[in-house]
Amino acid sequence: MCKKLISINDLSAGTNKYQILHNISFDINEGEIVCLLGQSGSGKTMTALSILNMLPLNVMQTSGTILYDDKPFDENMRGSFISMIMQSPASCFDSVFTIGAQFKDILLSNNKEYSIDKVCAELEKVELKNPHDILNSYPFQLSGGMLQRVMITIALSLDSKIIIADEPTSDLDITGQKEIIDLILKLKQENKAVLMITHNLAVAKSCADKIAVMDKGRLVDIFNKNELLAENRHKYTKELIAANNRLYTNKWNIDLGENYAEM
Amino acid sequence: MIKYIVKRLLLIIPVMFAVSFIVFTVLRLGPVDPAQAYLLNSRIPPTEEALAVTRAELGLDKPFFTQYALWLKGAVQLDFGMSYMTKRDAFGDLMYYFPTTLKVTFLAMIVVIIVSIPLGILGAVKKDSLADKLIKFFSFIGVSTPSFWFGFLLIYLFALKLNILPPFGLEGISSWIMPILTLGLMSSAINTRITRTSFLEHINNRSVWYLKVNGVHKNTVMGKYVLKNSMLPVITSLGMHFGELIGGAVVVEVLFALPGVGRYVVSSITNHDYPVIQCFMILMTGVFIIVNLIIDIIYVYLNPKIKYGA
Amino acid sequence: MKDKGLIILFSLLAIIILSALFAPLIAPYNPYDVDLTNKFAPVTSSHILGTDHLGRDVFSRIIYGTRMSLISVLATILLVLFLSLIVGSIAGFRGGLFDSILMRICDVFLTFPTFILALFFIGVLGVGLINVIIAIALTHWAWYARIVRSIVLETKQKNYVTAAKCSGSSRLKIVLKHIMPKVLSQVIILATLDLGHMMLHVAGLSFLGLGVQAPTAEWGVMINDAAPYIREHPELMIYPGICIFITVAVFNSIGEKLRDRYETKEFSSSESELCVKS
Numbered sequence: 001m002c003k004k005l006i007s008i009n010d011l012s013a014g015t016n017k018y019q020i021l022h023n024i025s026f027d028i029n030e031g032e033i034v035c036l037l038g039q040s041g042s043g044k045t046m047t048a049l050s051i052l053n054m055l056p057l058n059v060m061q062t063s064g065t066i067l068y069d070d071k072p073f074d075e076n077m078r079g080s081f082i083s084m085i086m087q088s089p090a091s092c093f094d095s096v097f098t099i100g101a102q103f104k105d106i107l108l109s110n111n112k113e114y115s116i117d118k119v120c121a122e123l124e125k126v127e128l129k130n131p132h133d134i135l136n137s138y139p140f141q142l143s144g145g146m147l148q149r150v151m152i153t154i155a156l157s158l159d160s161k162i163i164i165a166d167e168p169t170s171d172l173d174i175t176g177q178k179e180i181i182d183l184i185l186k187l188k189q190e191n192k193a194v195l196m197i198t199h200n201l202a203v204a205k206s207c208a209d210k211i212a213v214m215d216k217g218r219l220v221d222i223f224n225k226n227e228l229l230a231e232n233r234h235k236y237t238k239e240l241i242a243a244n245n246r247l248y249t250n251k252w253n254i255d256l257g258e259n260y261a262e263m
Numbered sequence: 264m265i266k267y268i269v270k271r272l273l274l275i276i277p278v279m280f281a282v283s284f285i286v287f288t289v290l291r292l293g294p295v296d297p298a299q300a301y302l303l304n305s306r307i308p309p310t311e312e313a314l315a316v317t318r319a320e321l322g323l324d325k326p327f328f329t330q331y332a333l334w335l336k337g338a339v340q341l342d343f344g345m346s347y348m349t350k351r352d353a354f355g356d357l358m359y360y361f362p363t364t365l366k367v368t369f370l371a372m373i374v375v376i377i378v379s380i381p382l383g384i385l386g387a388v389k390k391d392s393l394a395d396k397l398i399k400f401f402s403f404i405g406v407s408t409p410s411f412w413f414g415f416l417l418i419y420l421f422a423l424k425l426n427i428l429p430p431f432g433l434e435g436i437s438s439w440i441m442p443i444l445t446l447g448l449m450s451s452a453i454n455t456r457i458t459r460t461s462f463l464e465h466i467n468n469r470s471v472w473y474l475k476v477n478g479v480h481k482n483t484v485m486g487k488y489v490l491k492n493s494m495l496p497v498i499t500s501l502g503m504h505f506g507e508l509i510g511g512a513v514v515v516e517v518l519f520a521l522p523g524v525g526r527y528v529v530s531s532i533t534n535h536d537y538p539v540i541q542c543f544m545i546l547m548t549g550v551f552i553i554v555n556l557i558i559d560i561i562y563v564y565l566n567p568k569i570k571y572g573a
Numbered sequence: 574m575k576d577k578g579l580i581i582l583f584s585l586l587a588i589i590i591l592s593a594l595f596a597p598l599i600a601p602y603n604p605y606d607v608d609l610t611n612k613f614a615p616v617t618s619s620h621i622l623g624t625d626h627l628g629r630d631v632f633s634r635i636i637y638g639t640r641m642s643l644i645s646v647l648a649t650i651l652l653v654l655f656l657s658l659i660v661g662s663i664a665g666f667r668g669g670l671f672d673s674i675l676m677r678i679c680d681v682f683l684t685f686p687t688f689i690l691a692l693f694f695i696g697v698l699g700v701g702l703i704n705v706i707i708a709i710a711l712t713h714w715a716w717y718a719r720i721v722r723s724i725v726l727e728t729k730q731k732n733y734v735t736a737a738k739c740s741g742s743s744r745l746k747i748v749l750k751h752i753m754p755k756v757l758s759q760v761i762i763l764a765t766l767d768l769g770h771m772m773l774h775v776a777g778l779s780f781l782g783l784g785v786q787a788p789t790a791e792w793g794v795m796i797n798d799a800a801p802y803i804r805e806h807p808e809l810m811i812y813p814g815i816c817i818f819i820t821v822a823v824f825n826s827i828g829e830k831l832r833d834r835y836e837t838k839e840f841s842s843s844e845s846e847l848c849v850k851s
Contacts, residue, residue: 155477
């Protein structure tokens, strides 16, 4: 069995008025892609924020522990141990600095070397042409897909053990989604763990090893990908599958890797 | 960038042309015509006869546009005509006082920048702390205090009670302190607010969050990314502050008896000394336009979104 | 009205307005009654703020001063609104050449520093309170006209206006019922925020001797009158200054509260729109 990189035990969080997360427990192992699945407001992002120790000011962790490779959280883990890929990449880069400057600051802050040649080679790996031009451009000069690739490259260059990807495909068209999912699968080959947050069952199905389903702040179901259609699935998971099948009838079936659509 | 600067410099010409036309025309629309004003200043009773003579003398009998063309021709060569009051060259008179006014204005501008930007940032970084509350209180007081009254309070306290600063006039560096503080108070207060709000807006940007979550140290994020972003609106507002300061300088000069244009211009206004008023308007507006041009260039230089036309 | 701050602000505003309206009833003396035998009288029960260098009752002068301040600032703002609503809405509704000409005129007005331009207009019109009011209005209208124009342009494209057009409302009805209320509410909030600033301009011009003239009971004039006696009687200068300060502070705070309230209301009504965008 691989080693546990992150182990969440009985995590609850909330504001002083209402509770947002109820007793969440799950692990993320080395070289594993875990998908956190649920509709908006189900607490997926709050769980990720708890892992990053970046909860909004008015939200407090009320119970539970999160261990990072058996150690408690410390600020230096951001970037070097956990890194993050976000949705809507156009607003995730600062518009008055070049992509290269931001790339450099992120690497240097994590005691990583910044060499332009190496970074360019990395950018070419994610199929970005003219990497020099990309480093010298400002975010508003690049497309969403390009910026998402830059983000993945940053996560790769950081060489952190675990990458949290918050809806990395939600702003992209369907071919762009497939390309990003392929890249995320590549991360796995480099023996990285990925926590992928998504509301899209098809996306989860196409890349996850383990799927954790959240509803109303509770972790209702967690299972390996091949157990998705098993009889003992939680009622909510079954509903999700049914809804997904209604959405992707054969007419709309677009081939996105193995069984992207109907299952 | 150079293209932009050249374009903006060339644009000054039509703007100054429009400014000069308005200044010249509006003065003619007023209730007191120049010949009458001239006679009043020379203490000659404005009889029909005297008015006719003066009109011919000042060229006021010529058609309006000829008069404007003649005046503009002179103005381009910095000849704004003769003051009705002193009978000296208006431009020469104003230039004698003008350096002091510019000095007061620019010194106050520096004070505004030095005071407001650090205070605004401090307030934003330590939001809701005691320091932030004090800073908010300062800007509240500053925005509502009449500057000349604040000047009097300073005079009473520092010159009359504590006796550490000269109450008026120019006697060395210490006599600049009170005028500059008086002039800078309001703009400092306003700019502190602008800086604070702008900084707070950018602290919560997603791009800032992304950097933080990937391990960039808070000091780098604040001191580099948030700072540069939040300074953009502040830089724009400095242009507006300069306009307020150069106007306020007139009040402060009268209050502290500084040898700037203030007193001279106030007496020109009460006495309808048109050549001086015209020259004053062109000078002040010219400086204002140039300062705003410089500020715009700095802004474009710092903001790639405009530089690369996105 | 849960907001305590707002209650305090409106009570202060009420005090200011009432003392302006009922100045003759509140003031114990005629503010112009000179009594040279009773110069610089100290604070007593008969003269609650003492008397000035001509033996005039300071409290009465302050009460009457409220009138001048409020009248001048209200007259200025009404003039500004009048000019800017006309110019801004014509530019916004007509568009085309009309619009560009009017906006170029605004641009020229905005190239001048405000206070300097006010000095210029007084130079043209002559010294006096009415001319100060006209001068300050003339220096502020252009900014408002641009705002009115931009609100008109923005509202014109809103879906509810299109809907009203489609359902056959007349042009006049659309303007009066759908566009003007929006323009007015926003402009009035901006004007409230600007009232204090304009008052300071009026006071500054009075101080320079270009506005209200000497015997009149006005706060700026009172400060100027007290200046020569600042060493012995600083309080004569402090009272009117505090009055200006409080009035300006009340206007500023009310303006800010209104703006905050209005903006949050605005936010909640268009929240669905925002969600789609983000």
